Amino acid sequence: MKRKKIIRKLKNKYRFIIYNDSTLLETFSLRLSLFNTYVIVVGGAILLIILGILLMNYTPLKRIMPNSEYQIKSKLVSNAIIIDSLQNTLKANEKHYQRILYILNGQDSLLKNPNDTIKPGNTDLTKSKGEINYVKSSEDSILRLAVEAENQFNVTYGKSLQKESLFNLYLYSPVHNGVVIASYQQSSAHRFGVDIAAQENTHVMATAEGTVISANWTLESGYSIMIQHSNNLISSYSHNAQLLKNIGDYVDRGEAIAVIGNTGERGDGVYLHFELWHNGQSLDPQDFISF
CATH class of the missing domain: 2.70.70.10 (Glucose Permease (Domain IIA))
Incomplete structure (x- = not known):
């Protein structure tokens, strides 16, 4: 009995009427039942949900959603740029350290080939002062004085000294991957x-x-x-x-x-x-x- 009453109430017809307040004439009327009203409300809600999903997935509005695909891609690109910058900095530091080792070994401070590396066997700087023999012969002193006197008037020698002093500077490449x-x-x-x-x-x-x-x-x-x-x-x-x-x-x-x-x-x-x-x-x- 209760079930039949509920079904009967759902099927009962109702009329929704709008009157003009001044003339009391009927301007709009709609014949509805509780069942029809329920179907319209539920169907409208489903349509709104579907429309919202479409707007969030296929329009620029998806960018404002937290953890969206666009934001994840942006983070991946940003992280890739940071990693690339760190790799370039690491390579530059390695070249800088190699130049320092060359200078300490009395060699050319500039690597002619960027892929060159310094072998560990060539970087022995542990020899103490007591192991070095500081013996200066008379012939060596005479030769040293002659060379110094000649270099005082040697313009090329002076320029080479200035150029050699610049090798101690670590100069950065002005363009990455240029x-x-x-x-x-x-x-x-x-x-x-x-x-x-x-x-x-x-x-x-x-x-x-x-x-x-x-x-x-x-x-x-x-x-x-x-x-x-x-x-x-x-x-x-x-x-x-x-x-x-x-x-x-x-x-x-x-x-x-x-x-x-x-x-x-x-x-x-x-x-x-x-x-x-x-x-x-x-x-x-x-x-x-x-x-």
Whole structure:
């Protein structure tokens, strides 16, 4: 009996009427039952849920959802960039330590081949002072005085000493994963540096810590920036798309100072023109930096 009563109530018809308050005329009417009302409410709720799921999965609204696929991909890309930067820093530090070991062994501080490694057997620095025989013959003293007197007037010797002192500096490559497309040519008035090609929008890094002494735009070189370092060393970066530092700013080694580009009349493709100057003399950057 109770079940029949419930079914009867669900099937009972009701009329929903809207009247005009001024004229008392019927403007809208709807004939419903409790069962029809239940079906409409449940069906509408299901449609709203389906519509919400579609909006969250196939529109930009999914980006605001916590732990969404978009956020996970963004975190993966960010972590990949951090790992790549750490790997580049680790490689640069390894090369730096290898140069230090070369200096301590009295060899050339610059590795000609970036893949070269130093064998542990060649790094024995444990010999004590007592094991070294400091014997100076008269012939050695005479020869030493003659060489020192000759080198006082030897300009080439003085320049080599200045250049050798720069090997003690750890210079950072201005472009990650860059390729040298034009080498240094001292005989050419327009080739006092190297051209390094890289992908568009790549950041240009300071080769060493120092102070920005020039940051401007010229018709010939486009956006250019120059940094004064220690030991009277100056680095120059030309043909940039954008400068990130101003005159007077202090920058650390490896800090972003510009964005690589293709500006200036001499620009031909996306690349960086990089120069090193020491005491007014141009230097070959490839003698000091492993690109």
